[in-house]
Amino acid sequence: MNQEAEAVLGQSLSEDTHEHVHRDDIGSRMGMWLFLLTELLLFGGMFLLYASYRFLYPDGFRAAAIELNTFIGAMNTIILLTSSLSVALSIAALQKGQKKLCIYLLYFTLLSGLVFLINKYFEWGTKFQHGIYPKGPALENMSQGQIMYFGLYYVMTGLHGLHVIAGMVFISIVLALVIKNKLTSTNYTKLENSGLYWHLVDIIWIFLFPLFYLIH
Amino acid sequence: MNGKTTDNHSIGYGTYIMVWLGLVALTAMTVTVSGFNLGALTFVMALLIAISKSMLVGSYFMHLKFEKTVFRVFISVCIVTFIVIIVLTFSDLSFR
Numbered sequence: 013m014n015q016e017a018e019a020v021l022g023q024s025l026s027e028d029t030h031e032h033v034h035r036d037d038i039g040s041r042m043g044m045w046l047f048l049l050t051e052l053l054l055f056g057g058m059f060l061l062y063a064s065y066r067f068l069y070p071d072g073f074r075a076a077a078i079e080l081n082t083f084i085g086a087m088n089t090i091i092l093l094t095s096s097l098s099v100a101l102s103i104a105a106l107q108k109g110q111k112k113l114c115i116y117l118l119y120f121t122l123l124s125g126l127v128f129l130i131n132k133y134f135e136w137g138t139k140f141q142h143g144i145y146p147k148g149p150a151l152e153n154m155s156q157g158q159i160m161y162f163g164l165y166y167v168m169t170g171l172h173g174l175h176v177i178a179g180m181v182f183i184s185i186v187l188a189l190v191i192k193n194k195l196t197s198t199n200y201t202k203l204e205n206s207g208l209y210w211h212l213v214d215i216i217w218i219f220l221f222p223l224f225y226l227i228h
Numbered sequence: 229m230n231g232k233t234t235d236n237h238s239i240g241y242g243t244y245i246m247v248w249l250g251l252v253a254l255t256a257m258t259v260t261v262s263g264f265n266l267g268a269l270t271f272v273m274a275l276l277i278a279i280s281k282s283m284l285v286g287s288y289f290m291h292l293k294f295e296k297t298v299f300r301v302f303i304s305v306c307i308v309t310f311i312v313i314i315v316l317t318f319s320d321l322s323f324r
Binding site: 094208228 | 251255258262263270271274277282285286290295298299309310313318321
């Protein structure tokens with residue numbers, strides 16, 4: 013191969029790589045969805061456990077559910093739904109090139125996540141004060157069904173809380189990327205995928221709320 | 229719009245806000261319904277409302293309505309698998 017041809021080849025190669033960004037938005041979202049489905053089955057297993065024990069101990073579950081504060085649960089539901097709205101709006105804002113609005117909406121999402129966790133902290137704190145915790149004085153005297161209910165309550169809402177924290181970490185990272193102009197109106201898949209994760213956390217809460225708070 | 233962005237979808241702010249209002253209304257509904265004494269129906273109602281809410285979030289917030297068919301195939305396979313596991317578990321629990 014002569015030098016001229018090599019130079020031409022090299023030039024066209026570099027032009028090629030310059031024009032074709034190595035990015036596959038659909039593939040990236042598909043990968044995110046596959047991950048979300050594994051999360052769905054993780055929580056699905058717990059919901060199955062919940063359903064089985066509720067089937068075996070209907071009275072114990074009803075008696076234990078009275079301890080939960082429906083008002084705080086409903087408030088947290090609205091907070092998470094609103095934070096899902098703000099993530100969805102932030103993607104639309106970035107698509108339209110409204111960077112500032114996108115940033116405000118993501119800050120709002122983070123704030124909502126924090127408020128949700130603070131509510132959860134007070135909720136768990138009240139339970140602990142009433143002696144409802146593993147080996148706690150109140151829990152020791154409860155029926156088998158009530159003990160199962162509170163075990164599932166702590167594990168499921170606890171794991172969900174960890175997911176809220178993970179979602180907040182993802183949102184913080186994409187927020188920083190938006191501020192640094194690394195994510196733009198034509199390149200926002202990372203924001204979209206973090207949004208998908210946040211919505212999944214919301215969907216899990218949509219099921220946790222009626223199953224734990226609204227048994228009568 | 230160039231070829232690279234045609235697969236991306238853009239939903240207006242208004243649609244999202246309408247969906248959110250629907251979700252809040254369904255939350256109010258599920259709390260209200262739980263107050264009535266409907267027996268076994270209470271559980272079914274709560275579950276039906278939760279499923280409608282998650283379908284709203286999935287279709288609009290998670291853009292499934294505008295996504296390629298393969299995404300819906302993925303999710304259907306996952307959900308059908310989960311339903312099979314539930315049915316098998318409960319057929320065991322009920323006939324012990």
